[in-house]
Amino acid sequence: DTAVSQTPKYLVTQMGNDKSIKCEQNLGHDTMYWYKQDSKKFLKIMFSYNNKELIINETVPNRFSPKSPDKAHLNLHINSLELGDSAVYFCASSRYQGMDTGELFFGEGSRLTVL
Amino acid sequence: GIQVEQSPPDLILQEGANSTLRCNFSDSVNNLQWFHQNPWGQLINLFYIPSGTKQNGRLSATTVATERYSLLYISSSQTTDSGVYFCAVVSDGGSQGNLIFGKGTKLSVKP
Numbered sequence: 693d694t695a696v697s698q699t700p701k702y703l704v705t706q707m708g709n710d711k712s713i714k715c716e717q718n719l720g721h722d723t724m725y726w727y728k729q730d731s732k733k734f735l736k737i738m739f740s741y742n743n744k745e746l747i748i749n750e751t752v753p754n755r756f757s758p759k760s761p762d763k764a765h766l767n768l769h770i771n772s773l774e775l776g777d778s779a780v781y782f783c784a785s786s787r788y789q790g791m792d793t794g795e796l797f798f799g800e801g802s803r804l805t806v807l
Numbered sequence: 808g809i810q811v812e813q814s815p816p817d818l819i820l821q822e823g824a825n826s827t828l829r830c831n832f833s834d835s836v837n838n839l840q841w842f843h844q845n846p847w848g849q850l851i852n853l854f855y856i857p858s859g860t861k862q863n864g865r866l867s868a869t870t871v872a873t874e875r876y877s878l879l880y881i882s883s884s885q886t887t888d889s890g891v892y893f894c895a896v897v898s899d900g901g902s903q904g905n906l907i908f909g910k911g912t913k914l915s916v917k918p
Contacts, residue, residue: 723904733844733891735908748902780848786904795840795855796895796906801848 695719696799698783704805705773713768713802715783723747724766725784725796726758735782741766770804778806809834809898813909820884820916828879828912830894838897839870840906841879845890853879853892884916 696717705711717724725748726738739758740748746758755771770777783799810833820826830839841853854861854868856877861868865884870877881888891913895906 725904727906733911735893735895735906737902737905740902740904748905750905782850794838795852796904797852798842798850801850803848 694800696783696785696797698781698799698802700802701800702803702805704807706807707773707775709773710769710771711773711804712770713781713783713804715766715768715799717764717783717785717797719785719787719797721785721787721797722763723786723788724760724763725786726766726768727782727784727798729780729782729801731779738781739766739768773804773806775806778804780804809836809896809901809907811894811896811907811909813892813894813912815912816910817913818915820914822884822886822916822918824884824916825880825882826884826914828881828892828894828914830877830879830896830909832875832877832894832896832898835875835899836872836896837899838906839872839877840895841868841877842893842895843888843890844893844911850893881914884914886916886918889914889916 723742741760744760780801784796786796787794812831843851858872867880891911895908
């Protein structure tokens with residue numbers, strides 16, 4: 693059973709389009725995250741949700757909008773895609789939200805290519 | 808914010824060799840994880856180790872929190888160990904769950 697699953701794994705689209713990436717975790721965790729890995733392999737947090745509530749919102753263009761329908765799902769919607777949005781997007785989850793979030797578990801990543 | 812530095816940036820080994828990867832961080836942490844990103848891009852959890860020593864097969868890790876560093880040991884390396892190894896931390900003063908990643912150590916194990 694896949695603990696943190698993302699769909700789609702690959703996404704190729706044109707500039708200006710809108711796209712979504714879905715994430716689901718079956719670990720029973722309370723907190724979910726989106727991380728972005730750029731072309732130089734650098735990983736950085738974008739958003740964090742705890743039990744459907746936004747906790748962390750790093751400096752991300754407002755074209756990116758996370759949505760959490762329930763604590764097992766955290767989707768990422770991107771409007772008006774730009775070339776610079778090309779990256780690998782990782783979803784993650786952890787059991788806790790607090791002083792010690794515990795171990796984070798990552799999905800397999802979704803590679804977005806904007807042409 | 809906290810700085811995370813990994814060394815060496817690149818490492819080439821012959822199969823069977825041992826290696827030590829280092830992670831230095833600039834502030835006190837309450838979370839430290841080591842990951843292996845394999846050639847297919849998957850981030851594999853290796854250790855959750857904010858302090859102390861853990862072992863898992865040929866891999867072991869030690870974090871000395873008071874001295875702000877962590878070490879990952881790989882013994883009898885295999886070609887399947889190739890990939891990028893990341894250290895990531897959450898600082899005591901940081902946002903909860905905001906893992907700050909180092910730039911990674913790229914390991915290539917030759918047969």
